[in-house]
Amino acid sequence: MDPEGLSGLNAPLLAWFAGARRPLAFREDRSPYRVLVAEFMLQQTRSNVVESYYRRFVRRFPDVVALAEASPEEVLAHWQGLGYYARARRLHEAARRIVAQHAGMVPRDPQALRALPGVGPYVAAAVGAFAFERDEAALDANVRRVLARVANVLAIDERVAAALVPPGRAREWNEALMDLGATICTARRPRCPTCPLTDVCRANRAGTQELVPARVARAVRPVVLRCLVAVRDEELRWGLVRRPPRGLLAGLWEFPSADGADPAAALATHDVWAEGLTELPPFRHTFTHLVWDVRPFLARGGGPLRWVRPAELPTVPLTGPTVRVVRHVAGAAPGLSK
């Protein structure tokens, strides 16, 4: 089945890939557990950002049992800075279910894979293709974009993509499309003159590379004033509070904070007393759907907080603004920068 007449892309694609394959850290070991970890991290996150996190994570949690037996806080600490923290919670829960229900083996069955928390259509197909060498199309943003442009359509049909996978070569086929999408057939300003698919690409022939696939406009993000007080006690330990287990930055630790410009509100919300407040330079922290205009203060104080010595900070999952303030106060001292 090749209704779009697209299969001509496979030969030049795989020939190009033989000389252009990116040596990414998570491509070195294709055991199912490693692939599962990598694919969770790679959700909406660029591959070069994932690499260092992936290495640290599999070094600390080398197999599914090690991950299943770890504490939620330690898993979250190894995710700190990657974003989308629900992924860490879901991966941890998936590992526990794999141990409890699948004898510690990542399930081969696609339906059993899809039943794991955090495993959607993409991750299930990626594990199938990369770990189990099934002929599946792992339709991430790169693969979708490249195929849509070669076909010159606004969105690629998933059945058409599945029919294009060359039998027995799903791993390199998916990797090749991802590498091409990441390095040449980029979302903006694609490098068509150096592309191995120019002869078969219908968007290139039609000049519609920048129009295909269709884009969705991003909604305007509301700006919220956010006040925080970086409190230290007499021993210069930091005073932290834990965010709720669900929602924005779920489960991470931060300084006593509150919406608005008044640091007293941040203190009162958490029953904290403080003296000698000094204002630190304000900064902006951007989320997917929201912007924090952060007003940080530094103070000496006390109260019902978790008091953490600077040396222990790397073991605590912190929010981005918290890391930023600590680094500013400590003056980029080594060992605090995680």
Add this chain to the structure above:
DNA sequence: AACCCGGGGGT
């Protein structure tokens, strides 16, 4: 179908 959920890097 429309939201919610991060942060970093390229342009």
Add this chain to the structure above:
DNA sequence: ACCCCAGGGTT
């Protein structure tokens, strides 16, 4: 300053 990314869950 803006755009985009090896998406999935919830409502």
